[in-house]
Amino acid sequence: MKVITSVTNPLIKELALLKNKKNRIEKQMFIVEGYHLVEEAYKNNCLVQVLTTDENLNYSNIDIIKTTDIVIKKLSSTIEPQGIIGIVKMPKFEMKDYHKYLVLDDVADPGNLGTIMRSSLALGIDALIVSPDTVDEYNDKVLRATQGAIFRLPIFRCDLEKTLLELKKKDIPVLVTSLRDASDVTTLARMEKFAIVFGNEARGVNDKYLKLADKVVKITMHNDVESLNVAMSAGIIAYYLINK
Numbered sequence: 001m002k003v004i005t006s007v008t009n010p011l012i013k014e015l016a017l018l019k020n021k022k023n024r025i026e027k028q029m030f031i032v033e034g035y036h037l038v039e040e041a042y043k044n045n046c047l048v049q050v051l052t053t054d055e056n057l058n059y060s061n062i063d064i065i066k067t068t069d070i071v072i073k074k075l076s077s078t079i080e081p082q083g084i085i086g087i088v089k090m091p092k093f094e095m096k097d098y099h100k101y102l103v104l105d106d107v108a109d110p111g112n113l114g115t116i117m118r119s120s121l122a123l124g125i126d127a128l129i130v131s132p133d134t135v136d137e138y139n140d141k142v143l144r145a146t147q148g149a150i151f152r153l154p155i156f157r158c159d160l161e162k163t164l165l166e167l168k169k170k171d172i173p174v175l176v177t178s179l180r181d182a183s184d185v186t187t188l189a190r191m192e193k194f195a196i197v198f199g200n201e202a203r204g205v206n207d208k209y210l211k212l213a214d215k216v217v218k219i220t221m222h223n224d225v226e227s228l229n230v231a232m233s234a235g236i237i238a239y240y241l242i243n244k
Contacts, residue, residue: 001055001064002065003065003066005067005070005071009071012071015075016075018030018031019031021138021139024138028090029048029087030087030090030138031077031087031088031140032085033081033084033085033144034082035082037143037144038086040148041151043151044091044148047059047062047086047087048062049064050064050086051067051084051085052065052067052072053066053072053084077140077141078140091150091151091152093156094154095127095156098154099126099192100124100125100242101127101129101167102116102120102127102128102196102234103130103160103163103164104197105131105134105197105198105199105200105206105209106131106199107134107198107199107201107230108134108200108201108202109201110135110141110142110145113130113134113139113142114143114145114146116128116231117137117149118145119231119234119235120149121152122149123238123242126154127156128154129155129156129158129160129195130157130158131157131160132157132159137157138150160209161208161209161212164197165212167195172193172194173194173214174194174195174212174213174215175188175194175217176210176213176217177199177204177218178204178205178216179218179227182216183216185217185219185236185240185241186220186240188215188244190241196217196237196238198230198233199230201229201230219236
């Protein structure tokens, strides 16, 4: 087992650059923290290297580096990190003929994106499509919230208008969420195919996507509650459409 104890080690300085989005994209690599995410990366063949304070850790065919708490802290984004860091390659997915899409228009909060990814995988969504300005899926807060879904759920960052038009040509109904001029989701029948669009936490869905909707839907509110968190709304509507 290789040993590195200094934060000025060239490898550590290079790995620390992965905390920056630009460098992650350039290297097609990112950092995960904690035993669970490292294990998920390993199970999904994305784990490249591990830095750990645990002398007994063993992953077959993975480069493991014994290090110190100070080095772990240098690479970590949490206040009290676990003694393990994984260096991970970005998973690759092909855009094929999926049937159930969840589409995000400029979702800004990392916790929301991570929770939506985790819920989508659990509920049976085939793929996630996100706008270019949606928060980076490799943001450390997003990764923690996904609980490993990042390695198993296809996510595609692309022009939403163009992509929605392509899906409509494939006879996939486009549903758009809005509080205005919308039908309650419970009025819909169970759907085998759909692409459902959720908007930015403050602004909702852009009007240009509303114009592409085959159906505009909402969750009816009670007790003078105006709306729900986007991650909660996505989970409720996806569950209803798939399981009705």
